Amino acid sequence: MTELKLHFKKAGLYTSIQDSGRPGVQHMGIPIGGAMDMEAMQDANELVGNPKYSPVIEITLQGPEIQIEGEGQIAFAGAYFKGEINGRSLPFYQTINVKNGDKINISGAIYGSRSYLAARGLMEEKEWLGSSSAVSHYLEPYGLESHFADGRIVSFNSDLPVAKRKKVRSKHPIHSECAILRTVTGPEFGQFPIEFIQTFYDTVFTVSGDCNRMGYRLNEKVQDYSNIKEMTSSGIIPGTIQISNDGSPIVLMRDAQTTGGYPRIANVISEDIDLLAQMRQGHELKFMLIGL
């Protein structure tokens, strides 16, 4: 049995533990949560031989500074960050053997927004309602952790190491600055005038600065819009696209609240939520309508 401790000397912009989240407690008003880019989380786990939904560490835009205690294996998958390990360039999408005293320094994201750090073995973290995922930022008042503070330590226990694995460059996802996201119709789709729907699917939207684990606000108004029918609050899920009162869309992400009162025009399909999770302020996107 070997133990590996990751000391987050500097936490980075928004670093948190994530797994596949906590489905099944939404009736309690608790968000599903989980890794913003689920595929990248699974990639990271595979590279160290873990079950694919094991908890990993999600890093966002500006990475942490990590010191290694003990020894073990780690891997990064998802967005490319500028980073160093003991002064040498930090590799992505491959198993890295680490030992006592190693220093990892991650600065800004080059492509994409979020990367996942997996370490071989069992993460020693308590679960809450069936998941180790950090909670949505708005649950902080209950004393639950939403993201790391400087000095956070995460420990892993593992038995035998795995043979080093590597995902070849041609198989890495491409994190582009523009994307087309597939959607299915939302519950209030039919309540919008047809011109509104056409404009919605014709418009190239840009991601606003207000984009985080709870949701992505988009800059452009679809068109002037007055919500004639006052809506009664109803369930919302990751991927739901709401039209706010000024006519601009909000795409809800993993940490969104469970109910909302804006009309739901469409839903981004789950695979494409991963794509959106890697986009950031100023990036461009269009929606496309597909059948159920």
Place this chain on the structure above:
Amino acid sequence: MLVQFNDGIDESTNREVIALYQYLQASDLFEYLIPAYNSLTIGLDKEKLSRKEAQAQIEAFDFNSLQSAIKPKNYLIPVCYEDAHALDIKEVESLTGLSRDKIIELHSQKTYHVYMLGFLAGFAYMGQLPGNLQVPRKDKPRLSVPKGAVGLAGAQTGIYPCEAPGGWQIIGATPLELFDPTVLEPNLLNPGDRVRFRSITVDEFKLIEIKIATGIYELEYFDD
């Protein structure tokens, strides 16, 4: 998947939502379920049930079968309506034209139904308020509403489970903990439960706070 019931907000529709929710929850075939005022959002687990199968299961549900099986809890919640906690009482007095005593009497004599949870974890939407106690939300939401604050918004009343921004008109506060993340069922109130409010003094508020902190407080219930 979404099951939309009748439009609008009424207790009998919401009881149907809750009945269907409890029935589907017990089957353990769904990824998640979000009951709301008049709708049920359903997360399908395609490995367990296809869309068609789910639809068939919902259509086969007999709404009369479970209604009687639901055992709601009847919570009696202590609320202090005195100045220290009734931040918007003056505004509510002028909006309704009612005296403070009348507002307290109206608010605490009715039995409310818990429609849904949302907005904040632990926040229960309750209704309906008597017609003459219905007031609009504040024009400018407060940046910080204190934990335990009891508010009014339209036909609804609710309790802030933690300090948070919000636009409800605050007429009092409860010392009770509405959300406790350290237990398996963190919410005190759940859809379908019934709630009545009992007016308490500032001193009793403090006493209950101490009882809660020391673990000797016992929840109060009311009889049908």
